[in-house]
Amino acid sequence: MRLFWFSLLSASMLPSLFAQTLRVQVDLSDAPRNFFHSKVTVPATAGPMTLAYPKWIPGNHRPSGPIANLTGLHFRANGQEIPWQRDRIEMYSFHLNVPQGVREVEASFDITTTDSAGAGGNAATSNLLDLNWNQVVLYPADAASDAVQCVSSVHLPDGWKFGTALPVAHASGADIEFQTVSLTTLVDSPLIAGEHYREIELTPGGDQPRHTVDVVADAEGDLAITPEDLGAYRKLVAEAGELFGARHYREYHFLYTLTDVAGHHGVEHHESSDNSAEERMFLDPTEKMLEASLLPHEFAHSWNGKYRRPAGLATRNYQEPMIGELLWVYEGLTEYLGDVLTARSGLWTPEQYRDALALTVSNMEEHVGRTWRPLEDTAVSVQTLRMMGSQWQDWRRGLDYYPEGELIWLDVDTNIRQLTSNKRSLDDFCHLFHGAPSGPPKVVPYTFDDVIRTLNQVAPYDWATFLKDRVTKTAAHPPLGGIERGGWQVVYDAKPNPFLAALESRYKFYDFSPSLGITLGDKGQIHDAVPGSPAFQSGLGPGMTLIAINSRKYTPSVLNAALRAAQDSHQPIEVLAENAQFYKTYSIPYYEGEKHPHLRRVDAKPDLLGDILKPHAD
Numbered sequence: 001m002r003l004f005w006f007s008l009l010s011a012s013m014l015p016s017l018f019a020q021t022l023r024v025q026v027d028l029s030d031a032p033r034n035f036f037h038s039k040v041t042v043p044a045t046a047g048p049m050t051l052a053y054p055k056w057i058p059g060n061h062r063p064s065g066p067i068a069n070l071t072g073l074h075f076r077a078n079g080q081e082i083p084w085q086r087d088r089i090e091m092y093s094f095h096l097n098v099p100q101g102v103r104e105v106e107a108s109f110d111i112t113t114t115d116s117a118g119a120g121g122n123a124a125t126s127n128l129l130d131l132n133w134n135q136v137v138l139y140p141a142d143a144a145s146d147a148v149q150c151v152s153s154v155h156l157p158d159g160w161k162f163g164t165a166l167p168v169a170h171a172s173g174a175d176i177e178f179q180t181v182s183l184t185t186l187v188d189s190p191l192i193a194g195e196h197y198r199e200i201e202l203t204p205g206g207d208q209p210r211h212t213v214d215v216v217a218d219a220e221g222d223l224a225i226t227p228e229d230l231g232a233y234r235k236l237v238a239e240a241g242e243l244f245g246a247r248h249y250r251e252y253h254f255l256y257t258l259t260d261v262a263g264h265h266g267v268e269h270h271e272s273s274d275n276s277a278e279e280r281m282f283l284d285p286t287e288k289m290l291e292a293s294l295l296p297h298e299f300a301h302s303w304n305g306k307y308r309r310p311a312g313l314a315t316r317n318y319q320e321p322m323i324g325e326l327l328w329v330y331e332g333l334t335e336y337l338g339d340v341l342t343a344r345s346g347l348w349t350p351e352q353y354r355d356a357l358a359l360t361v362s363n364m365e366e367h368v369g370r371t372w373r374p375l376e377d378t379a380v381s382v383q384t385l386r387m388m389g390s391q392w393q394d395w396r397r398g399l400d401y402y403p404e405g406e407l408i409w410l411d412v413d414t415n416i417r418q419l420t421s422n423k424r425s426l427d428d429f430c431h432l433f434h435g436a437p438s439g440p441p442k443v444v445p446y447t448f449d450d451v452i453r454t455l456n457q458v459a460p461y462d463w464a465t466f467l468k469d470r471v472t473k474t475a476a477h478p479p480l481g482g483i484e485r486g487g488w489q490v491v492y493d494a495k496p497n498p499f500l501a502a503l504e505s506r507y508k509f510y511d512f513s514p515s516l517g518i519t520l521g522d523k524g525q526i527h528d529a530v531p532g533s534p535a536f537q538s539g540l541g542p543g544m545t546l547i548a549i550n551s552r553k554y555t556p557s558v559l560n561a562a563l564r565a566a567q568d569s570h571q572p573i574e575v576l577a578e579n580a581q582f583y584k585t586y587s588i589p590y591y592e593g594e595k596h597p598h599l600r601r602v603d604a605k606p607d608l609l610g611d612i613l614k615p616h617a618d
């Protein structure tokens with residue numbers, strides 16, 4: 001109940017109860033060396049004091065605060081050094097004893113950003129940076145983040161420009177001062193900056209609230225956007241408005257970092273999203289197709305995840321543990337709505353949407369760990385699963401609450417449409433659950449029962465059993481009811497799936513899972529094997545390397561040719577593989593040729609999926 005009490009109180013009530021104001025000054029001039037300098041001034045009284053470094057990071061849903069990167073820490077008051085001691089159990093807490101007569105303590109420290117929260121890889125390059133404020137603050141350990149006020153500023157590298165949803169109080173050259181906001185809002189408002197910066201206006205004519213894409217890139221030429229793409233992003237704003245029926249932000253910034261060398265990620269916030277993609281994302285059609293759903297996904301989170309948040313993730317500060325069991329709603333529904341918005345806005349064609357969905361199904365069919373691990377357990381286990389590699393992932397499962405959650409919400413949407421003769425849909429659920437009234441950011445927590453209650457308002461049905469069957473039970477196959485009810489079926493044939501082809505050329509990642517049951521690198525490294533598949537049955541497994549196929553040196557195309565040859569000859573494929581310095585031959589009796597996933601129309605059924613993807617906004 002305590003958690004609800006804090007989350008439901010409005011931010012304006014809390015400061016009067018326990019007003020504490022931090023001053024946060026960040027010097028970003030060393031960003032190209034992946035090194036931020038921070039100074040945090042905290043009100044203090046004499047006696048023991050504990051300051052905390054944010055541990056549980058919103059959007060990460062896990063204790064990912066980069067504490068190991070905190071270096072050069074000093075506490076000072078009235079010019080005197082104050083000794084500190086790290087808590088022996090809680091690595092994110094620092095204890096100090098504040099001397100008599102001291103009114104405020106100044107903490108100074110550096111943060112190395114080679115492994116930043118929310119992203120694998122560097123937070124900066126020679127030309128740009130991505131600042132997440134949780135990296136650079138310490139705060140009173142027991143305080144609610146809504147109750148702490150922050151006066152913050154940054155000093156940028158010379159000549160760099162910036163984008164952020166954080167309201168600016170004063171900007172003068174490289175020095176930017178921001179308006180006083182709560183610690184919650186500060187941590188929710190990342191800042192990007194760079195030598196090459198462009199603000200793209202998405203809300204023409206001065207309409208409110210305002211939407212922009214703020215882009216920084218490694219080169220000036222990367223900032224170009226085609227009129228078609230600009231139109232699609234404007235349409236995305238309109239389609240999201242139609243879908244949810246209200247907006248819960250004062251203005252919205254799509255922060256977009258385009259670089260090949262920093263970490264790639266998307267992290268959601270109330271009034272912005274922190275996105276990163278390949279440098280030539282706006283210029284290269286293949287990159288554009290692969291990244292098209294990133295901004296729609298993170299945008300949908302402003303409603304689903306930020307405004308409406310599972311009670312277990314609506315914590316009072318960054319030290320309180322998060323409970324992930326409803327992430328199949330938080331991320332699964334966002335994955336579904338994000339992809340639907342990608343198609344409705346024209347960032348994907350309906351065919352591209354279907355090819356992406358077919359690939360999702362194919363990936364989930366490989367995750368045979370579903371036979372021992374219910375989907376809900378992948379959400380509960382986010383802390384342990386997030387950083388796991390690919391080896392035996394098919395058997396372990398990964399963050400399946402995203403892709404399998406998407407299939408479940410398509411199942412829900414088509415079921416609502418069928419129950420109501422296509423008069424109602426998941427859009428109606430979104431209006432009720434995420435909609436009016438519009439206003440500034442706030443959090444309205446929910447439980448599983450709240451989801452069921454709202455679904456029943458849209459279309460009465462035994463939704464609790466429907467969802468529990470799919471979320472809490474083990475099964476042999478992913479839920480495909482949405483695709484079937486939508487008037488389509490998943491088929492596998494020799495025609496390449498364009499998303500898989502793009503992933504092959506970008507990552508040198510070759511998916512032979514639907515056929516042989518293995519995923520491979522270009523040097524023959526087996527990334528994973530599907531238990532029960534032909535390759536698995538022959539004795540192959542992740543960690544081994546394919547050397548030769550039917551006596552010929554392995555390449556992906558040699559293996560594809562062998563698949564086709566075996567289809568005609570009905571002779572097993574002979575594979576020479578290396579396993580930790582030892583060589584062995586494996587025989588795979590597989591004769592069904594190449595298999596790539598696609599959706600095929602079932603003419604006897606109405607095309608509900610086609611209806612779902614139709615644009616709604618004028």
Ligand SMILES: [Zn+2]
Pocket residue numbers: 268297298301331334
């Ligand atoms: Zn997400």
